[in-house]
Amino acid sequence: MPKSVAILGAGAWGTALATLAKTNSHKVSMWSRQGSQTLAEVVQGADIVLSAVSMKGVRSVTSQLQSLPVSPETIFVTATKGLDPQTTCTPSQIWQETFPNHAVVVLSGPNLSKEIQQELPAATVVASSVMAAAEFVQVVFSSDRFRVYTNYDILGVELGGTLKNVMAIAAGVCDGLHLGTNAKAALLTRGLTEMVRIGVHWGAKLETFYGLSGLGDLLATCNSPLSRNYQVGYQLAVGQTLAEILAHIEGTAEGVNTTQVLVQLSKQQNIPMPITEQVHRLLQGEVTPRQALLELMLRDIKPE
Numbered sequence: 001m002p003k004s005v006a007i008l009g010a011g012a013w014g015t016a017l018a019t020l021a022k023t024n025s026h027k028v029s030m031w032s033r034q035g036s037q038t039l040a041e042v043v044q045g046a047d048i049v050l051s052a053v054s055m056k057g058v059r060s061v062t063s064q065l066q067s068l069p070v071s072p073e074t075i076f077v078t079a080t081k082g083l084d085p086q087t088t089c090t091p092s093q094i095w096q097e098t099f100p101n102h103a104v105v106v107l108s109g110p111n112l113s114k115e116i117q118q119e120l121p122a123a124t125v126v127a128s129s130v131m132a133a134a135e136f137v138q139v140v141f142s143s144d145r146f147r148v149y150t151n152y153d154i155l156g157v158e159l160g161g162t163l164k165n166v167m168a169i170a171a172g173v174c175d176g177l178h179l180g181t182n183a184k185a186a187l188l189t190r191g192l193t194e195m196v197r198i199g200v201h202w203g204a205k206l207e208t209f210y211g212l213s214g215l216g217d218l219l220a221t222c223n224s225p226l227s228r229n230y231q232v233g234y235q236l237a238v239g240q241t242l243a244e245i246l247a248h249i250e251g252t253a254e255g256v257n258t259t260q261v262l263v264q265l266s267k268q269q270n271i272p273m274p275i276t277e278q279v280h281r282l283l284q285g286e287v288t289p290r291q292a293l294l295e296l297m298l299r300d301i302k303p304e
């Protein structure tokens with residue numbers, strides 16, 4: 001049965017997800033600030049309202065939607081990977097707080113939108129505390145080139161996709177400095193430890209970080225020049241300034257903002273996040289890429 005899918009945000013990811021739903025013969029309508037249709041027209045009668053707006057637009061979009069008549073059966077899906085700088089909330093927490101009576105589903109990754117648009121095979125995870133809603137979204141998007149898994153751990157799935165963006169910046173630096181495979185393996189492994197440390201403290205499940213939305217997305221994003229976050233790190237390593245990079249980058253690199261929120265959290269809660277801290281100092285222009293590397297290498301020695 002074709003379903004009605006409203007996609008909010010016509011950027012790289014919203015457009016790729018729209019293609020996937022259309023390929024499965026669903027009725028897809030899209031809304032963006034530049035589009036001709038109003039938000040009310042696009043969400044009317046939708047079975048699924050999927051948001052792929054960047055973090056900076058999430059609050060504005062949820063509050064615009066709040067004043068519109070949305071069916072109580074509508075499932076909200078969030079595909080944004082970021083943290084709210086004011087409250088440190090995840091996107092799904094904002095959606096759930098705005099629509100407490102609706103099912104909210106997180107769609108995570110590993111999914112580089114350009115590969116999806118090239119029709120390359122991929123897998124993803126949809127997570128919700130309402131399993132029937134996650135299963136509904138799973139059926140809508142699954143195909144022979146997009147394998148969708150469900151998960152109950154909405155926070156863990158969302159944090160995997162969000163926290164790895166910081167590590168992708170670090171991985172870009174690592175490759176831009178040509179530090180080699182040993183260094184990259186060490187960075188990703190210790191990066192995952194850091195993601196687990198903050199994620200579990202936050203309430204996510206440990207095992208989720210070893211699944212597609214954690215380790216999987218970490219591997220995809222930290223090893224692909226298609227990742228905008230990786231590109232930020234790589235370009236910093238080859239001598240560009242953050243302002244120059246952000247002026248030319250195609251699309252959104254959420255890791256820049258996420259790093260700031262995480263450093264704030266790690267200080268408040270006294271959780272050591274040494275890689276995140278060095279990424280933060282690098283983004284602030286307080287250290288060079290080589291100095292950040294040395295700071296990490298010369299930390300106190302300790303057991304693994």
Ligand SMILES: NC(=O)C1=CN([C@@H]2O[C@H](COP(=O)(O)OP(=O)(O)OC[C@H]3O[C@@H](n4cnc5c(N)ncnc54)[C@H](OP(=O)(O)O)[C@@H]3O)[C@@H](O)[C@H]2O)C=CC1
Nearest residue numbers: 009010011012013033052053054057080081112113251252
């Ligand atoms: N691209 C990818 O491979 C993947 C991206 N993601 C995540 O999806 C999100 C979007 O990424 P992506 O599509 O690549 O980014 P883009 O920069 O290509 O698109 C961002 C979208 O957000 C919209 N937007 C930004 N601010 C607002 C606002 N205040 N109100 C309404 N809409 C707004 C933009 O609208 P407008 O065009 O009007 O500016 C645009 O449609 C990010 O959080 C990203 O991390 C997740 C997985 C994969």
Ligand SMILES: O=C(CO)COP(=O)(O)O
Nearest residue numbers: 109110111112227228229
């Ligand atoms: O989240 C992504 C892959 O799952 C996309 O990564 P970038 O946002 O760094 O391009």
